[in-house]
Amino acid sequence: MPNPPTPSDIALRPDDEQIALLRDKAEFVRLETLRLIQIAKVGHYSSVFSCAEIFATLYYDAMRLKRGEPQWPDRDRFLMGKGHAAVGLYPLLVDWGFFSKDVLDGYTRLGNPLGDHPDMRKVPGVDFSSGSIGHALSGGLGMVLGGRAVDRRFDVYVLLGDGEMQEGQVWEAALSAAHHKAGNLIAIVDRNGYQLDGQVDDIIGIEPLADKWTAFGWRVHEVDGHDVVALATLLRRLKAETSRAQPVCVIAKTSKGKGVGYMETEPGWHLGYLAPSDEALAAEEIKRGGKAQ
Template identity: 75%
Template sequence: MTSNHNQLSTGFTPTSAQVALLREKARFVRLETIRLIEIAKVGHYSSVFSAAEIFAALYYDVMRIRANEPQWPDRDRFLMGKGHAAVGLYPVLAEYGYIDRETLDGYTRLGNPLGDHPDMRKVAGIDFSSGSIGHALSAGAGMAYGGRIAGRDFHTFVMLGDGEMQEGQVWEAAMFAAHYDLNRLVAIVDRNGFQLDGRVDDVMGVESLVDKWRAFGWETHEVDGHDLSALTALLRRIKADTDRSRPVCVIAKTLKGKGVSYMETEPGWHLGYLAPEDAALAVQEIMTNEI
């Protein structure tokens, strides 16, 4: 399997067939998340569900990566500030041959390398260990800067939670990236409106994110993070722009728990475990509803 980055040559807006494929991949991420958390007995459903389309667009269309070659030096990099969404990424890495099925099926079990948060020392395809919120953009900026020094042309994508915008280190990294014109660095903020303690803007308001990122010197865009056509087209345009001199931030407006109605209206599903009847209902909604 190779990501669909060559589709850039056919235009930025994906075809209906391409969108349908990406929709199936986002559905796959949600279903596998439910299955794996069934093994762990607790996990972050809603944080994955808000980001499922972002995973799909990046890994199955935009990013330059190769199956069975997680250490390819010219691969695009991906880092997660919201590392608790790793359960949604592991199945994707398994599809690329970076994780074998037996390992995936033993998620979080004693001795298994797959934890609630990703560990780059143990899991092929994980570019940065995360868990302590706020560090990923700094690491991503370092990778982008290092890639420039080494003469590599890869892009570095960093997915951040919107609650993560409350971390001072995020803005230090933003200043660094803008100062050094890291034009191959792309931050994607999963703006689902919630963090562990409740609504982001009740805990500590972060708006206006667009104005803030622009003030820090970043090219900034807003997009519906569940609209696969718009999201993929935007990321394709960003990646194809070789004349840009600045880093890019995409504010992806999403819904926490997207795809399962009772999670979309209940912030408590940030961390939890589905009873069998609730799991069956969630699977049914994901299988039958078109997002």
């Protein structure tokens, strides 16, 4: 069950204007994902839709960034283990002024830097090249330790798929992060229950997930990953803490394909393509009811 709110959570709750902004940005992520996959003719709809509110809350509430300055040294870092959700991230980087919309509109076309997975060498604002599952948490820990060595205390957020919990390197990084007291490392597990081949727990069971992270020396919080109020409040609480000796794992309970009903119940939409008429219907559904709580 999600952790109950505390009095400090109530004080940290975003106001109505900010809540509306976060919901709008999550809808923006979903609609832009539809549009960009229409250009590419194939893509990861449901993987993006499960983490749209996480993207929105990180980029418009939790993370410290400077508009138009993707290489600002004191920025918070963001890494994706589930790099196949990059199509939902790119529009936010454009919105932050890290590169132009013209580049976005050429998504996956020959010579364009934006691929199905993010490349930090080509895409301003991408902090880690991902696609081979399991490496991002190690990279995030390296950034924390690198920042510590030069006396920079930025936070590092790492978004992990729940199927990614089956990778041994994740747990090696988790053990190492606890040992090094990497308190400004925040792992967010998108616990949508599905991976490419089906239900996560049918392939290799990962529960009790919270207990496992706790046993590895992490502080663990569980939250509704589509509730922007709960997400923002939790991440604000973490940001407000002046002394963190333990890394933090946020287990975000989500629905794969959130916002488009049939994608929520059909794992085959991990990778697919919507014909233009179906894309239009999906967009209507997202606008009608896809806004999170």
